[in-house]
Amino acid sequence: MTASTAPYQLMDTDGVSLLGTYASEREALHAVAAAVEKYGNDSEAVVNLVLFCEDVPEDEAFIAEGADLVRRALGAVKTDGVAPPTPDGSGRREPASGSTNGSRRDDQAGSRKGSKATT
Secondary structure, eight states: OOOOSOOEEEEETTTTEEEEEESSHHHHHHHHHHHHHHHOTTSHHHHTEEEEESSSOGGGOEEEEHHHHHHHHHHHHHHTTOOOOOTTSOOOOOOOTTOOOHHHHHHHHHHHHHHHTTO
């Protein structure tokens, strides 16, 4: 195989379509973690994902799919020091110092709409 600038391929096995190419496995795993955060780890958008590397012999190209890929992605994000999505994919995490949780943000957004007329 010839060297490629983006050898890692993330595919959707349901529609058999290429969703993205990445220069490193880590980048691809971060994309998977982002999909988990957005759609949840049980959604078809995540369960149907598969990760391959094209710069290796064909019998070694497969990296992971489905739940195994989700675990690998969340592990990679965690070791990079980035807070991973919650296991249910809701994206809700413990608030960092000085931040608020999702429901409070929604309340604040509503308050800002009301205060917008006064500015």
